[in-house]
Amino acid sequence: MKNNLIIGLRMTVVLLVLFMVIYPISVWAVAQLAPNNGKGEVVAYKQSKGYSNIGQDFTADEYFWGRPSAVDYNAAGSGASNKGASNQEYLAVVQSRIDTFLLKNPTVKKSEIPVDLVTASASGLDPNISVESAKVQIERVQKARKISSEKLNNLIDANAEQPFLGAFGPKKVNVLKLNIALDQLK
Template sequence: MKTLFSAIRLTLVSMVLFAVIYPLLITGIAQLAPNQGKGETIEINGKTVGYQKIGQSFTADKYFWSRPSAAGYNAASSAGSNKGATNPDYLATVQARIDTFLVHNPKVVKSQIPSEMVTASGSGLDPDITPTSARIQVKRIADTRKISEDKILALIDSHTQKPLLGLFGTETINVLELNVGLDELK
């Protein structure tokens, strides 16, 4: 009986601590974050067009494409595919992505496609691509939008984020911000 009451007491204390106090504490801390913890949004003319830190699907030829998502860009089900590199289903998915990329970028050779453009990330929500992945799409976008490749390359350069202290990480570009900048090009 003594053990049972101890277990019940521990359960009640844990419930109050982890179901009430901890969520209130985290909610309070989130109020100090940008946008009160609701995420960093990008707005155009007062309308939210997306979240800065969550990847989105772009499939129109006039936009830069994001990295594929195994979660369908759904933040509620963030996940990778969990399929190994030799899994036949995974290989078929990657091949389908390669084929789609080549159809929309006919001047690109298969060996030039960066792997990040045909493989999903661990979270499935990466908002960034590398400058290499952006540059390989320039010809398609320039042809579709009827603007010079030089303007698009300059836009890529202006949106490239350098590694932390020049040492940690790789150069990245936020795809949503890049596409917003693309829409603003004249």
């Protein structure tokens, strides 16, 4: 009994040192090799700064909308709503997002709305949307900005990021970068 207790205490101390000291220092050290020392990609535009790896709230008709956030885009408190797909409150929130989207995009059918435009990501801070989610918004942005849909389509394609290693995940578009490129169109 005494031997088991001593072994357990030793293992606890070893794991505490490993996961509370060595691992965090290792992650921090690797982050120092990343651009901007692991603090994310800072995007400066029109006297303001934003992070391209944190979702932004775009609701104006002349911009592409990003993925909804369960935490109101607050990077200090990322997290999901933790409500299941059968939760009535959650379903009401999603239906409200669908109704808002259809109101602003009247030519889009409900079945054509990509899921990432009406559901929040697990972190609540996803900065990207699928290429399909950007393209379904073209008509609204085109009417608000008086830009040809072909030009907007080309802009989306130019800003699309390929899947990781060409195989993991879908093509995606960073909404902040896309909207900055949209503002820079002449």
